[in-house]
Amino acid sequence: MTGNAVLENVRRYRTIASLYRQTAAFRPAQRSTLLAQAYEYERLAMTELEAHFTVHNTASWNMATAA
Template sequence: MIEEATLHNVRRYRAIASLCRQAALFRPLQKSSLLKQAEDWEHLALIELESCLDQREEEETNAPAEPMVDTRWWLPRREGLFANLEA
């Protein structure tokens, strides 16, 4: 799952982009500048998502092939620990 901080940043970047597009409707003289800013914010959102996904893929490829086994509760082999004891 994508981290909560990444999703928060993406939502924020896209909200700012939306505000820029809305402002462009009411400011015809600054329309091109505001639309460029909206495009830049959307690009930042995509970069944020891609970096998070790339990091997750890297973690998955670096994961050990065998699952981690908790050996703290394994009992020693009978012949190893009790080999020299007489009944």
């Protein structure tokens, strides 16, 4: 997956998380469930970034050690 696709996915996940947090502010009865959903989307965003940079850094490290 390209860097731009990863960043687009992260942007989408964080936008969705933000919408859940905003909704939680106006729906106190569902607040805990909505914040749990927001947390899950933030976790997805971080997982996506970590996976991308782990692969990228590993490839860079392999190229540097091979030279």
